[in-house]
Amino acid sequence: MGIPLEKPRVVLETQEIGKEFNGVWVLQNIDFELAAGEIHTLVGENGAGKSTFIKLLSGVHAPSHGRITMEGRPVAFSGVRDSETAGVRTVHQEVNLVPFFNVYQNIFVGAEERTRFAGVGFVNDREMKKKAARVLEQLGVDVPVTTPAYELDASLERIVQIAKVLVHSPKVLILDEPTTSLSEEKRKTLLQIIKGLKTTGMGIIFITHNIEEVMEISDRVTVFRDGAKIGTVERADATPAKIVAMMLGHESFTIYKRGDCSSCLDVDLELKGVWTDTLKDLSLELHRGEILGIAGVVGAGKSEIAKAVFGLDRIRQGHITLFDRKYEPSPETAVSRGIALVPEERQAQGLIPNFSIMKNITLTYLDRFARGGMLDTGREIEAAEKYIDLLSIKTSGYAQPVKYLSGGNQQKVVLSRWLNGDFRVGLFDEPTKGIDVKAKEDIYALVDQLARNGKSILFLSSYLPELLTICDRILVVHGGRIVGEFDPKSENARESIMHAMLGGKVAQ
């Protein structure tokens, strides 16, 4: 109050930076400032532009517009190496340790300390051990530097990854969702360690999907949405409600005219106290003719629900009932008992890229297109042409390899595969990910129609607007648990669901 605070030194600043790919601006006009000794948090939904922004700062991409300055001097990075030389270091979400290297070897991998003897360079293990121990001490962890990486738990893996960049004394440290997959307790500890790093005077950019973390760790919060910066708020002015509101914006969505599902009484699929490596005591009921939304951010355990039901992840405890009968999941049993899976990764999990549209469509229920093991190509072609027509798949013909189709058309091929059979429970995991608006609407209409025909659909998505559009009920999953159930038509459904997806407490 009246006492002039000394303005902290700015280590990194961006002015109007933006990035375009093939004429599409994925990021525009970002003004951003990072002070020394500050933790500046970035939040935003998937696809909001956070990752692109980070890629510009770390030299993965060059900005198409605007400029970046470090400590007042303009910089232009032509690669990650450039940004690292300038003092920007990133700890990525993926663990990138060599399992059979020990801690200090991992910390110095690619940047080994050397000593020269008789004109030949040798690695200087003693020096590396000393430096590694020092940096680990600074992080406040007590782990021998000779521990092999495969013996580290998830939180120590993170810490070693952080140590790996700290030995280079960065000016700017970027942490991309460092706390995902950590237990509550370990998460708290890691946050404390990160807070402790502020005293070294480096600027820290922290990315998270967890609203409690935002509140706990930030000095400032910047919100991204649709490739633009919505605003920056100081910690003192930030509330969870305010940040969620900034993330969501004010767009209005058309609610799909779904009939009331009050008649959806029969339980087709029931999970009771299911535990897998990711899921924790998860229970849910899916009713006949219902579209049940599962909302969750990346890594929340959304896809793992589908994988558990389809028999792709091992169930450690709990059980699943299907049409009032016991069900032991395996992909084959799942198919024969009427379960369909549209996987999240279309390319990696959904399609045989070299196969034609026809071969991809008939793959699952192939026996229905064969007699005594011999394929009836005529019937296969008939089916393929039927679905090309029915779902308006844009193609030169049923014989075209699916790898040449656009994302939306590829997804329609995956959906057609299941429409061949009379599946009764559909597990649709991010079925509209990365496809254009028209194709999205086609898929919503199809899913709606399927439910009207008495199929029950588990619709898993991280994209809130679509969940609100077509679901009868929405469950939010976070940290492998169901944390709340919502009626999409209720007031403030959007805000409450987003709040819950980000790990906020749910008032029930």
Add this chain to the structure above:
Amino acid sequence: MNSAHILTRVRLDKNFLRKYGTVLGAVLIFAVFSVTANNFFTAGNLFLLLRQMSMLTIIALGFTFVMAAGGFDMSIGNATGLVSILFAIVLIATHNFMAALLAGLIAGAVVGAVNGLLVAGIGLPDFIGTFAVGSILYGVKMLITKGNPIFFDKNVSPLFLFVGQGYVGPVPFPVILMFLFVALTIVTLLKTTLGRRVYAIGGNFTAALYAGISIKRYRFITFLISGLSVSIAAIIMTSRLGSAQPLAGEDFLLDAISVVFLSTTMFGEGEPTASGTFVGALIISMLNNGLTMLNVAYYFQYITKGLVVIFAVVLSVVLGQRLRIKF
């Protein structure tokens, strides 16, 4: 407009070469030997060539199933020798061709099943699992024979002699058997649910799993087919040699690998096909036959075969083919 036209033509030619380059290579090799080797292009030698290649073709066709499912089988060389030995022992003991045939088929099926169990079932990497099985088979061969060949009276069974040396009209029986196998493999790979699922697994393992296909069952079947093909080839070989040699058939491993690699370079998509395997076997067998006729030392034959495989694979990749050979 003119240049665009030329570009299209060049691309079309490139596409044509990528698909049929290896077939053109086979024609070229045939032409070169016909000109350079005196007796190459004679009816007698061509029948000899076909008869020589029948065993390799049959083994390579079985191997084609394994590789179409994205797998690999390193045991085929030693398996051929072992089947031959077991077949001979039963034939000598019983003087009954059918009993010996059954023993040979069972031996091959057991080898295939063990490979399938280790690789498809337990999940050992193909290369390691089948390599280890091959090593064990080598040891078993030596254990049984002490390294000595097993000789027997060629007239022990007329049926036995017919398998490797008989004729139907002017055509050697093994050649008929080979074309039967080629036809059967073409139909199985292209026209049955088994073939479709095998290619799906090879095309995208994860997507096949997510489509509800039993990866274990179908990969197991491919190893079983490989084992049975080895049995048939081993019995033909034994009949042709009139004896069982512990080291006989070892060359089939390297040759069959070359054949199926050549097969993947044909017809476009980097997957082995039955007809591609036939052309591949023709190439390798022509080299074996033609280079011998030209009195080229056997070590140069190996060098030539290696170079031909490298050339075909590199050329197909340069022409834009995705290489789908993994271990």
